[in-house]
Amino acid sequence: MDEFDNFRKSFKQKFESYAPMSPDSWQLIESLVEFQTVQKDEVLLHNGQVARNLHFICRGALIAYYTDDEGNSYNKNIFLENDFAGSTISLMKRTPSNFTLEALEDTILININYRKYRELIDQQTDLKDFYIAYLEKNWVMDKEPREISLVMETATERYIKLLQQHPDIDKRIPQRHLASHLGITPTQLSRIRKDLKKNS
Numbered sequence: 670m671d672e673f674d675n676f677r678k679s680f681k682q683k684f685e686s687y688a689p690m691s692p693d694s695w696q697l698i699e700s701l702v703e704f705q706t707v708q709k710d711e712v713l714l715h716n717g718q719v720a721r722n723l724h725f726i727c728r729g730a731l732i733a734y735y736t737d738d739e740g741n742s743y744n745k746n747i748f749l750e751n752d753f754a755g756s757t758i759s760l761m762k763r764t765p766s767n768f769t770l771e772a773l774e775d776t777i778l779i780n781i782n783y784r785k786y787r788e789l790i791d792q793q794t795d796l797k798d799f800y801i802a803y804l805e806k807n808w809v810m811d812k813e814p815r816e817i818s819l820v821m822e823t824a825t826e827r828y829i830k831l832l833q834q835h836p837d838i839d840k841r842i843p844q845r846h847l848a849s850h851l852g853i854t855p856t857q858l859s860r861i862r863k864d865l866k867k868n869s
Contacts, residue, residue: 673704676704676727676728676777676779677699677702677779679727679750679751680702680725680727680779681695683725683751683753684698684799687798687799687802687803687806688795688798688799688801688802689795689798690795690796690799691793691795693793694789694793694795694796697789697792697793697796698781698786698789698796701781701782701785701786701789702779702780702781703779703780703781703782704727704777704778704779704780705724705777705778705779705780706775706776706777706778707729707731707772707775707776707777707778708772708775709772709773709774709775709776710771710772711771711772712769712770712771712772713731713770713771713772713778714755714756714759714766714768714769714770715766715769716735716736716765716766716767716768716769717765717766718759718765718766719759719763719764719765719766720755720756720759720760720766720783721760721782721783721784722755722780722781722782722783723753723754723755723760723780723781723783723786724753724754724755724770724778724779724780724781725751725752725753725754725778725779725780725781726748726749726750726751726752726753726754726776726777726778727750727777727778727779728750728776728777729749729750729772729773729774729775729776729777729778730747730748730749730772730773730774730776730841730842731747731748731754731770731771731772731773731776732744732746732747732748732770732771732773732842732846733745733746733747733748733754733756733768733769733770734768734769734771734849735767735768735769736769742849743849744846744849744850745768746850747773747838747842747846747847747850749835749838753803753807754770755770755783756768756770757804757807760783773841773842773843773846774841824851824852824853824857824858824861825861825864825865827851827852828847828851828858828861828862828865829865831847831850831851839862844858844859
């Protein structure tokens with residue numbers, strides 16, 4: 670089994686973690702799959718561009734960020750292996766994305782054309798089940814705890830939790846992006862790292 674077969678396998682497992690998939694439906698999904706290689710610092714989706722694809726990260730990392738009128742950037746999310754990434758609102762409404770999606774590392778993606786996928790939903794009930802489960806998990810079950818965490822947990826607690834979920838993330842993702850993701854400054858993150866190292 671080559672590397673791309675392994676990527677397809679991971680992609681299928683991710684799909685089926687949301688809802689069971691019939692062989693017929695999976696064949697239809699596979700007909701939409703396109704691999705894409707993105708270089709580090711390459712922009713996958715520009716702010717103001719209408720999104721066309723839902724992305725599955727086979728290898729690498731993406732960051733979604735907003736930019737204000739003065740050019741300041743604010744992280745929305747960091748996406749790593751086995752994550753789905755994309756501008757959901759832009760895909761659903763066919764309106765310009767309000768954030769930029771950029772590669773933090775050389776990245777291999779599986780892209781699914783969203784318009785074609787929506788056409789399949791009308792044909793296959795299990796694909797509709799997947800779509801509902803995906804939206805529920807990513808827009809409610811994952812989003813709400815993160816919002817609560819930003820208010821109820823200290824920055825140190827949020828950093829420790831992030832390391833538990835992704836042990837190598839501080840070696841892969843630049844400090845300024847991690848700090849923004851945690852809702853703190855790079856200086857604060859540096860201080861937290863020093864305190865944790867001192868107490869370990």
